[in-house]
Amino acid sequence: MKSAHLHIRISAHQKIMGFLYLPGLGKAHFHEYGTGQKPMLAFHGYGMTGKQFQVLERSILPKYHIYGFDHFFHGGSKLEGWTEEQITAGMPKDMVRVYMQEWFKMYGEQRFSVMGYSIGANLALILLEEYAHLIDDVILMAPDGLSVYKGFHFLLHNPLGKFLFRRVTKSKWLAPFVLKTVKRTGLIDHNLYQIAYNEIDTEQKRLDTYYTLNLIRLLKPDVEKVAIQINQYKINCQLIFGKDDKLFPKSAAMPFIEKLDNAEVHELALGHWLVIKALDEYLVQ
Structure with a gap:
């Protein structure tokens, strides 16, 4: 069932916040923004929050309604009931499904898109691995998960x-x-x-x-499966890299890129720090 939520337009500067209560994990805090109609779940880089993508106000925000999630130990998300031993053992990969299960309960099962920057790309890719049949677009910026750092x-x-x-x-x-x-x-x-x-x-x-x-040490996508899914379901795939990125450069992702039929690949004269005004201007052009 389509959610009526998608018919509510918000201004570019109006922000909404909420929580998903994830069984076995805790409270995942998210930020809503963007003036577009297409729902997109977004996952930020280390040290940031789900608001990180607000800077893409001319390129991404007019197209999508963003649900930007705070990672645990960031922003308003709270891991509940986990011991240090459990945390250092790592969150099981199959628990990422809980994000979508609870989001669907709140907004209804529907098509959506995903976006991830740096370590946040791991969650976006795992959702793609699990829900490719429902995903329209994937946007990855300086993505972790496509190669081993x-x-x-x-x-x-x-x-x-x-x-x-x-x-x-x-x-x-x-x-x-x-x-x-x-x-x-x-x-x-x-x-x-x-x-x-x-x-x-x-x-x-x-x-x-x-x-x-x-906590995220086990959250590594099956990139072979992801590539197959992207091609099979003809998912629009946009990959963005910094030429001077020392962490996750385009060269490390080439084995994955070469498996894709129609990926849109960009390489900017930037380092790892990509989600800035210059990226917004580049994508608009």
């Missing part, structure tokens, strides 16, 4: 990496030292350094970083 894999899956990650989280001086060292090696640029540094300057922020990355 060795740095994250070391911290989250290697025993030594996991030990070091925990030690860095507990230390006031070690986290900034490691970050500066990584910057000197060229693995991250100045913008990424600034973003990361702002997320480790207090113990609570370091703990949130540790919990966030561990």
Whole structure:
């Protein structure tokens, strides 16, 4: 059944917020914005909130009604009843289905689109893997999930990496030292350094970083299946990369891109920090 919610138009600057109560997880906070009629579930990058895509006011917002979700340990989303042991073990991938099950209960089962930036692309891709028959469009920006980033894999899956990650989280001086060292090696640029540094300057922020990355450690899409689904259901697929992105460059995603029949691929003269006014202007042109 189509939801009457889709017939309510909101102005570009009017924002609505709500919660999905996800059994076994907690409260997922979301932001609604955009003047378009097509529903789109959107997942932001690390350290941001579901409001991140508001900057795309001329390119994306006129086409879609965005439901921008806060990741757990971000914004207003609250993981409930999980121990630290459960968090570090990781959220089972099949729990991502709960987002759609509860969203459908609230708005009715209907066609929708997905969008994800950086780590948020993992959730968008898993939803595509599960609900391709209902998805119209997928927009991925500097997406995680299309290839393995060795740095994250070391911290989250290697025993030594996991030990070091925990030690860095507990230390006031070690986290900034490691970050500066990584910057000197060229693995991250100045913008990424600034973003990361702002997320480790207090113990609570370091703990949130540790919990966030561990919680999503198992949320890796089956990219072979995703590519097949995109082609089979003729889903409009737009992939956007930064030429100077050190984390998730276009080159790492090429094996996936080459499997797609009609993907629209863009590469901008930017780094990983893509969801900015310049991207909005580029997409409009």
